[in-house]
Amino acid sequence: xxxxxxxxxxxxxxxxxxxxxxxxxxxxxxxxxxxxxxxxxxxxxxxxxxxxxxxxxxxxxxxxxxxxxxxxxxxxxxxxxxxxxxxxxxxxxxxxxxxxxxxxxxxxxxxxxxxxxxxxxxxx
Amino acid sequence: xxxxxxxxxxxxxxxxxxxxxxxxxxxxxxxxxxxxxxxxxxxxxxxxxxxxxxxxxxxxxxxxxxxxxxxxxxxxxxxxxxxxxxxxxxxxxxxxxxxxxxxxxxxxx
Numbered sequence: 001x002x003x004x005x006x007x008x009x010x011x012x013x014x015x016x017x018x019x020x021x022x023x024x025x026x027x028x029x030x031x032x033x034x035x036x037x038x039x040x041x042x043x044x045x046x047x048x049x050x051x052x053x054x055x056x057x058x059x060x061x062x063x064x065x066x067x068x069x070x071x072x073x074x075x076x077x078x079x080x081x082x083x084x085x086x087x088x089x090x091x092x093x094x095x096x097x098x099x100x101x102x103x104x105x106x107x108x109x110x111x112x113x114x115x116x117x118x119x120x121x122x123x124x
Numbered sequence: 125x126x127x128x129x130x131x132x133x134x135x136x137x138x139x140x141x142x143x144x145x146x147x148x149x150x151x152x153x154x155x156x157x158x159x160x161x162x163x164x165x166x167x168x169x170x171x172x173x174x175x176x177x178x179x180x181x182x183x184x185x186x187x188x189x190x191x192x193x194x195x196x197x198x199x200x201x202x203x204x205x206x207x208x209x210x211x212x213x214x215x216x217x218x219x220x221x222x223x224x225x226x227x228x229x230x231x232x233x
Contacts, residue, residue, distance in 0.1 A: 020181075044224040044225060045210060045225070045227040046159075046167065046210055046212075046224040046227070047201075047224065048222040048223065048224060051222060059221060059222075061184070061220060062125070062220055064220050067137070095166055095167070099222075100172075107155075107216070108157070108214040108216075108221070108222070109157070109172060109173065109214075110157035110169050110172040110173075110212065111157070111159070111169065111212070112169050112172070112178065114166040114167055114168070115166065116165075116166055117166050120158070
């Protein structure tokens with residue numbers, strides 16, 4: 001399985017950050033996985049942004065919820081992230097990742113596959 | 125939301141054992157996952173569900189979880205183990221269900 005992130009590396013303040021993650025070598029429609037976005041500001045730790053199940057259940061970090069949209073296009077095998085009204089504090093490396101979901105017991109497992117990460121800088 | 129606390133740094137000599145802790149309220153009731161991240165790279169899962177290893181991860185990596193502390197143990201530390209290590213849990217009853225610790229920098233002396 002491979003996850004390949006793509007998108008602009010530079011976004012102006014107040015604009016919308018848009019990233020895409022293309023999945024290859026596996027299905028994006030499996031009931032055994034969530035698909036998520038995580039970011040890492042320079043020199044800081046990992047921050048979960050949000051996660052989506054293929055049939056539409058979506059969860060967002062409450063601190064970002066008003067600005068975030070995560071969608072899945074199963075025909076293109078793509079996961080997308082949109083973050084609106086960005087500021088300099090949104091500058092970070094953005095990772096997409098697959099999350100294991102133990103469907104039989106309704107429990108989430110680890111992030112087992114990660115994309116390479118996309119550095120997004122918010123600056124005018 | 126649930127908070128995970130890690131020490132900023134841990135240092136160990138080659139061949140010795142490194143222990144990296146992850147503190148959280150009753151973390152022993154949750155499954156803990158650990159990630160290794162080398163500079164400029166994406167995180168890589170090294171231990172999941174407290175003490176299971178993905179295929180390809182050496183047996184030197186192990187985990188434990190009880191009470192308010194989970195621990196990642198790296199035996200016979202090698203220079204290549206130098207990296208940042210982060211713990212992560214799923215808090216099912218939270219509006220912020222997926223949580224990461226702040227990360228620990230492991231330095232091999």
